[in-house]
Amino acid sequence: MRKKQDNPLLTEVELEFMTGVWETGGGTVREILAELNKRQERAYTSVATVLKIMEQKGFLTSERADRSLVYRPAVPKADYQKTTLKNLSSKLFNGAPAALVARLVDDEDVTDEMLVEMRALLNERLGDDER
Amino acid sequence: MRKKQDNPLLTEVELEFMTGVWETGGGTVREILAELNKRQERAYTSVATVLKIMEQKGFLTSERADRSLVYRPAVPKADYQKTTLKNLSSKLFNGAPAALVARLVDDEDVTDEMLVEMRALLNERLGDDER
DNA sequence: GTTTGAAAACTATTTTTTTAGAAGTTCATC
DNA sequence: GATGAACTTCTAAAAAAATAGTTTTCAAAC
Known part of the structure; x- marks a missing residue:
């Protein structure tokens, strides 16, 4: 156990x-x-x-x-970032990480450049093949 | 003031x-x-x-x-979500929201479907014109 | 070998958060 | 106008987090 x-x-x-x-x-x-x-x-x-x-x-x-x-x-920052995001997602976004991104997207302080950067990250992991 | x-x-x-x-x-x-x-x-x-x-x-x-x-x-959930993300971003992601997405992206529990959903959200706000 | 200085370990205080009992209020009913 | 049920308000205590004073340890310097 x-x-x-x-x-x-x-x-x-x-x-x-x-x-x-x-x-x-x-x-x-x-x-x-x-x-x-x-x-x-x-x-x-x-x-x-x-x-x-x-x-x-x-x-x-x-x-x-x-x-x-x-x-x-003893804990890498990246790991803790992940833990925190999981926690936040479950406590405030009904466990849906996409909802979290939705909120980022409609924050006027987040620039188009940042959004483009995010999209690049997503594409990287998903593979650009389906465009 | x-x-x-x-x-x-x-x-x-x-x-x-x-x-x-x-x-x-x-x-x-x-x-x-x-x-x-x-x-x-x-x-x-x-x-x-x-x-x-x-x-x-x-x-x-x-x-x-x-x-x-x-x-x-007195505060809509969406507003509070935004506040929290801003806070988290500044405290744990050097003020870079994209870093936050980067962390979501390499979380193996986040499915491809979720990622596709996120990308759709980004595209929606950015406009798909530049593909 | 005693003193001294820098550090850890121990202990304590203060502040914030969480929980809840006790006292007071209101209003319908007798 | 007394009684009681269903509230709110007031007060406080318990628990957790944050801060720091006091004591102990230990090596080096005299």
């Missing part, structure tokens, strides 16, 4: 942290702190606490180097 | 409530309670409290009918 990993989502703050870690590839608490404080001031221990929690949740791994812990992403 | 509505997002539970309200079009606390309890048991006053909060946040309107309050959506 497989346990299925019960994909938890990141909280607001955790996501901000994770974004920093994905961007930089990770580092020591102090390094990550420095990165995060560009956006918002936070105490060293706050960051350390959250990172530890994220490790427990399985989003990060840590490894000792010298006296410090070095944290690295 | 425009105040800009500071579009707040719904919390987990609020979204569940809102989903019920969108589906049914709204109703009295007791009616909404009945709808929600199909999924999870909750006390009458819990539901009443959350609905009140959601009204304060501007997601619902209320109106007295007989002795009861009748709650109705």
Whole structure:
């Protein structure tokens, strides 16, 4: 009987942290702190606490180097993006990803260029043969 | 100087409530309670409290009918979907909605049929002329 | 071998979200 | 005008998330 990993989502703050870690590839608490404080001031221990929690949740791994812990992403950004889209799709779009695209399409802030780009992506996977 | 509505997002539970309200079009606390309890048991006053909060946040309107309050959506589902996608896009996709579609495209659970549907939506807005 | 400094681990506080009991209101009915 | 059922409003407590102070650890510097 497989346990299925019960994909938890990141909280607001955790996501901000994770974004920093994905961007930089990770580092020591102090390094990550420095990165995060560009956006918002936070105490060293706050960051350390959250990172530890994220490790427990399985989003990060840590490894000792010298006296410090070095944290690295345990989950690729692409995977988490997928998880999030699945969740959003099921919670707000009746489980229909196409409905989600429909909403993007009628957002006036989304430019034609972006739409063309999206179409290219779709065609790529579908194969252009049926045009 | 425009105040800009500071579009707040719904919390987990609020979204569940809102989903019920969108589906049914709204109703009295007791009616909404009945709808929600199909999924999870909750006390009458819990539901009443959350609905009140959601009204304060501007997601619902209320109106007295007989002795009861009748709650109705103040925000169309489509609008909220858009808000959420914008948020997600900025927080997790570097503000590029196309990146979001890219992720949908390489999700093996998304069928070709769905992709074709998405493409149709794009073409519709873009106009098929350039094929 | 004692002091010192940087870090982790532990513990605690504050804030936000979720849940719900208790008190007050309204209105039909006796 | 008292009673009671069906509400809303008020108040608060429990749970979760976010922040940070205090203590401990450990190596290096004196």
